[in-house]
Structures are given as C-alpha cells and as structure tokens.
Amino acid sequence: MIVIGLLAGIVTGGVAYFIPWLPDQASTQAEEIDGVYWFVAIICAVVFSLVAGVSIYAGWKFRAPADDMDDGSPIHGHTGLEIWWTAVPTVLVVAMSVWSAVALARAETLPDDPDEYTTIEVTAAQFAWSFTYPELERTDGELVLRVNEPVELILTANDVIHAFWVPEFRMKQDAVPGIETRTVITPTKEGSYDVICTELCGPGHPVMRAGVRVLSDADYEAWVAEGEQGAGEGGEGEADGESVFAEAGCGSCHTLADAGSEAEIGPDLDSVVPGQEEQQILTSIVDPNAEISEGYQPNVMPGDYEDRLSEAELDALVAYLVEVAGARR
C-alpha cells in the first residue's frame, strides 16, 4: 500500500513540479500568493496520494471473486483512528488558514508614507478600461506603472460589475457600480501584460482587455513628460475623436483600421460607416437599438454613451469616424 501511495505521490508531485502551473511572477503580491499556493499544493498532494493509494490497494487486495458469498470483517469503527483523522486535518486547515491570512495582510499592505506609493483610479465600463492618474491629471486606456513602486488602485464601474485581473500580478478585484473597491500592486518586473476582465459583463466580456506596461524609472519619466507635452498641444476642452474612440473602448467590439482594432463583436466600422450621414452615425452611437445591422443582435451595445460622453466628445467621435472610415462617398 505504501508503494502505491508513493507512486500516486510521485505522479501527483510530477504533475505539480514539471508543469508550469503559475504565470510569471511580476509583483511582490505574486510572491506572497505563490508561497501559499505551493504550501497548500503540497498538503493536497499528500492527502490525494493517501486516498488514491488506499483505494487502489484496497480494491486490489480485498477484491472478492464473483461467486463469493461471504461477508467482510464486521469492523464497526475505531475510536483512535477516528480521533486522528479528525485532529490531523484540523491542524492542517488551521495552518493553511494562518499562512493565508498572513500572506493576505502582507499583500495588501501599503507604505505608511503616502509619498512612497501612487494612487490610480480605474473605471470599468462595457467593454473597456480607463485609468486616471490623479497626480498627473491624465486619463488613458492603458495602465502604466513604475517598477518597484507600490500602487493603490481604486476601482469603480459605470454599468455592470467587471473584474480587474493581471495574472502575472496575481491580484484581482471586482469593479462595482456605485461603490469604490481597492487593491494593491507592487510590480517587480518590467514588461507588458494584459488586464483581463474576469466578471461576466455582457457580450463583449471576452474582449474586455487593456494593456499594462511596467516601466523602468527612466522610461516612466519619459512617459510622464510625453503626457504633459500632449496635454499642452491639445489645448483645453477640445476633444480629439481618435482618443475618444480609444478611451470609450469602441475598439473592443468594432473593427476600425485607422485605430488598429480588429474586434468582431459589433459591425465592422470600415464597412458600415461609408455612405452614412453624420446624424445617422450619431444615432447609432447614442441609441444603438434604433437600427440593427443585419446579423447582429439588439441590446448588445451599451445604450448610455449619451451620458458617458460629452456633446463635444460625441461630435469629435463622429467627425473622426467620417474622416477615417467614411472616405468612400
């Protein structure tokens, strides 16, 4: 039986060891979480090997011939054994709980000094993310972080529940309409990652993603400077259709060659926009159910863009669409 148990243990251990179970570790939170993950994994592997070992051994050893009419040994119980298999699991679950609670507390701790971390406001809407950097007075469709600097993300949602998840950071948090939620990330590895929405939020859910870049100090400063320059050029209050398209998340569902988007949830704008009047385009944005393109369903596109975008932004967006997609007239 010990042999079978060991064999089961080796198989389980091999599955655990040789398959790369977890994504890259790119934050201090990932280190904390992976520590618990492997602690629990070892306990589970041992328990499973024990159960598998005993069942296979018992099935092999105590198998009765088909015509056997005898009964087994009338064993009704064994108090000592029952105490052991109540006590040992209790100790194990307490150990796992304590480690988990400590790891959780450490993962979510921010430095006491507010200068040592940044706060970023994350807003989720069907089906796009936007990130506001209050210190930089900047809003972007991409999350940009400085390596080794803790960030506090304050999340909310405009319409339904969404969830913010970057597998390499391990951290996940729902963005909930009506309240603010919070999570903490300290990125440790430069690179590009994806924010993945993990709470079902409607037909665009599978494509609701945004980019994350973790930059070195120098690159981060350069990105900050570029933003300030851009803000200076653009001028106050003037909306730019191309950035409205990006920030409102249109590209999550619609193909538009100029914006580089290739999504297929909604109609391909390069083919439906040509030949449409500006008023017609505006109606399609603010009241998507007014006219549904053939082959598409009503109630898929959110109907609240009139509230989400200002009049100037809507006009800029329509003008942009006419300019880049409506050329075939």
Added chain:
Amino acid sequence: MSATLHAPAPRRTGIRRWTAGGWLRALWTTPLAFLLATGLVAGARAALGYEPLLAQQPYITTLMVMVPIGFLAGIGAFDYWARYVSGRPTIPDDHASHGAHSWKDYFKVNTDHKVIGTQYVVTTVVFFIVAGLLAMFMRAELAEPGMQYVDPQAYNGLFSVHASLMIFLFIIPAFAGLGNYVIPLMIGAPDMAFPRLNALSFWLLPIAGLMMLSSYFIGAFGAGWTNYAPLAVQQPDGNLMFQMGVQWAGASSIMTALNFLVTIITMRAPGMTFWRMPLLVWANFATSTLVVIATPFVAGSQFFILFDRVLHTNFFDPGGGGYVIAYQHIFWFYSHPAVYIMMLPGFGIVSEVISVFARKPIFGYRLMALSLMAILILGFSVWAHHMFVSGMADWLRVPMMVTTMVIAVPTGIKVFSWLATLWEGRIHFKTPMLFALGFVSMFVIGGLSGVYLGSVPIDIHVSDTYFVVAHIHYVLFGGSLFTIYAGFYYWFPKMTGRMYNETLGKIHFWLTFVGFNATFFPMHWIGTRGMPRRVADYDPMFGNWNMAISIASFALGASTLVFLYNMIVSWRRGEPAPSNPWRALTLEWQVSSPPPIFNFDEIPQVVGSPYEYGVRGARHAILNGKPVQEGREAAPMEETVP
C-alpha cells in the same frame, strides 16, 4: 401481486372527459389561463393609462405565474384540495391515483411515491440530456479561438441555461426522485406523509424546465446561472424565464423537502430509531433541512431582480440608492448551501453502495451521521467565500476562509470512513460500486481544489477563471453525477423490476471516468495560467488545450449514449430482477422488485442496524414474521426470488 387490489379509475365519457382532471381538461384550462393573464394585464394597463400597452415584461411575468396554475388545475393537481376548500364532499380516496397500471399512468397526477420517484428520475434525465447537449455546443465553439458558430450573447445563453438546467432540473430533483422512491421503503412506510403534495411537487418541475428552455424564443438569459445584478437587468426578456423558473423549481424543492422531513420524522417503522436509519435517510434529512431554510433566499434574490426589471424598483441599482453586492450575499446564502443540497444525498447513496458491495458495516456510522449534521450547520457560515474579490466588507474574508476550511474536517471524516469501510471487505466491483469509488477519488480532487479556493490569497488569483470551472465540475460531475449514476444503477432493479446490463454499465463507467478527467483536469491548468471563465473567445495561447478538452468532452458526451441505451433496453427487455440482487440488508430490498403497491403487506419491525454485514445473528428487521437476512447465513441470490 397486490397491484390489482385497487381498480383503475372509471373511464369517463362525453363531456365528463373534458371536465375531469387530466390532459383533456388541461388542454382548455391552460389557454384559458393565458387569455385571463393577457386580459388582466392589458385591462390594468389600459385602465391606468400605462404606455405602451404591449410592454413585454409585465405580460411575460403574469403569464408565467398564471399559465402554470391553469395547467396544474387542468391536469387535476388541485382537485382534492379545491373540493375541500369549497366545502364540497371530497371524493373518498379509492386509491385510483395510486400505483401505475400502464405506462400512461406515468403521465397523470399520481400520488404513489414510487410512480412519482420514477416520474422524477425520467424527467430529470431528459433535462440532463438537453443540458448536456448545450455543453456540447459550448465545447464546439471553444474548440478553436475566435468565434465560429454562435455570437457571444448566444454563447452566454448556452452556459447560463446549461448550468441552470443541470442544477435546478437535474442534480437537485434527481436526488429528490431517488429519495422519493427509496426513503419510504427504507424506513418501512407505506408512502410519503403528503402524497398529494408530492404529486404537485413533481408537476412543478417540467414547468420550471420548459420555462428556462423556452427563454431561447425571446432571447436566452446570458448572465450565468448566478444572474448577478445589474447585468441581469440588462439581459433580454428571457431573463424573466430564469427568474420565474427558479420560483417554480424552488417551490417544488421546498415541498419535497417538507414532505421528506415529515415522513422521516413521523413515519418510521416501529423500532426504526434515528440511530438505526440508513445513512441515505440521514443524508436526505440533512438536505431537506438545508432546502427548507435556504431556498427562500434564492427565491427572494430572483424576485428582487424581477422587481428591478419589471416594476423599476432599485434594490440593486446604485443610481436609485441600491447596493449591488447585496444581491450576491442573498444569492449565495442559498447557493452555497445548495452545493451541499447537491452533495449530501450523494454521500448517502455512496454510503449504502460501499457498505453493500464491500460486504461490511459502514465504518463509524454515528460519526458519519454527525458529520452530515456538521456540514449542514457549517454550510450556512461560508457563503461569502464566493465573494472574496467582490468588494464586500474586507474583514469578512478571513472568518469566512476559516469556516470554509473547517468544512474539510467533517468531509474528510466521511472520505476516510468510506476508505476504512473497504478495509478487509469482500469487494464486488459492480457498476454502482465503480461509480461510488470513482466518486470518492474525484470528489477528493474537487474538495482539495475547494481548499485552494477557500484560501483568500489563492482565490484572489484563480477566482472566476477556468480553475473554478474545473473545481465545480469535479464537485458536481465527479461528485454529484457519479453518485446519481451509482444510485440509478443500484436501484434500477428495484424500480424497474429488471436487471441492467453489467458489461455496458462497466463500459459506461470507464468511458465516463476517463472522459471526465481528460475534459476537466486540464481546466485547472488553463485557469491558473490566465484563462477567465464564461468567455466565448480566448487568448490563442490556450488554443491547443481547448481543442484537446473539446475532443475529450465529446467522448464524455458519447459515453452518455451507452448509459441511455442500457437503461432503455434493460427496462424493456432486461432479465427479471430478484427482490434482493445485491444481498443488501436495508428494507427496500426485502420486498419484491418492483415493490407491492403499498410497499409492505405487513409493517416491518426494526430490531437493529441496517449495516450488520458479517455479524453472526444480527438482524435489521423482522418482516412477515421472518427475520431479514442474517449476516453470514445470508441466502444466496436465487433463493431470495419470491
């Protein structure tokens, strides 16, 4: 056979055929209810000047309340009570609606717990097949990245209806069906405590199932079976079908649970103390308590969403002061106990099967019963472990993690006791035993991944990914479904009076076991690596794995055909079953297969434990003046044929 003791109901002729309870009357009462409901809403809207007159939602809601009532009144589910309430003399119960004389009786309102049990089982298998086909469509779409066959909203409809049917129309009622058939027999009772309530609770089921399925005609609900607000409010009108379907299925569940509780508490045969009850009866006792306490919460959660949609209330609309997360608290306060509602009866089945096929007393009987009660109580204190990343109060996470992990202790006691029951047994690997043993190891995997998910930091990473999809399928497929299969094969001889084909049963088990692991085990990996759940499209890096999973899932789907073929052919042409093919000690095996119309010609006298295999001279009960099989002197199979 005593089945002919009571004459079938007199044939009715002329106009009486249309006014007596039955399908002919339902044929006109159902449309009548439809017209009444439509007229009621149209009249009210016109009188109050509501625009537009034909707003869909109020009509759908009213129809889904009134049409089922019209149908139930038509087939005669309320006849006895209607006479009672209106003061007319009730028809003296001639037991005309008791027992089945031909296959047609299975399509009528019948008050015999054995007929109702069979009706339940067959109905739930039909919904199981339908829900399984929906899963096949999902796997076809997921085989390759990108969109191939359906659009994303239709895909969301597929998994939502799949889960709703599997949970509300298959697992929960399949256990209720088996329990319905077996519990009165096991405790030595002639029937359930409330036979007419029992009949009604069955007829609510097809209504709930057809309601959820017909949502496809008006836009299937695509917010998952969890139906989280506010997404649920945005969904097409098919969402109402889910909300009302849950009400009917939930009502059915509550009625059956009350019936089980009263039956178990008041109708045990003389000498059948609680400590002499088979563990299946204990398990259904615990489950029924859970159902009665928890189900009103899911009913409430769906009514609140319904009100938000139809009456424009603001329970979950932050714009009107609502609190989105409140929905999840109410929903999971039912839906976590629901996991145990879908698991405890299975524990009961496995305890019966392992003890009988290992020819040994169940190990640690009292602790087995007590651990069921411990799970029942702890089950109410863990609901928020579904909400670790939801944005609920932070402080709630660690206490809920601890209670969640503690449930592993009573569950572990059960698993270890099943293993110890095998020890020094004489194990017969019949199909029910294979499924029971397959269940133990698969459920352990599901339980251990549950420990992962119970740990808050790990849950933060894997929550809402394919890891969770793998976990729920190890618990509900490797767990619940394996036990349901074990129960179907184990009691098939008793219910149909015929033996199933053992070879086909074993082929079914191995195909299912291998197909199941090949389908669901890799999901742990793709989830941990970064594939979220409930997505119609995914990162191409998971393409190969999804293709492999889809192929395995089609093999798993095909294995169901072996099961269906075996069940249908064996039911029609299988060898006649002896009364006790498994040489079991519990009471249902001491009467003929199928049992006589009132189960026992003479009330049995229970004198000992139901699991005394191998104990010389021990008896469970005395029936018709004869002791029920004594340990080693147990009569061989042939001699027990009546």
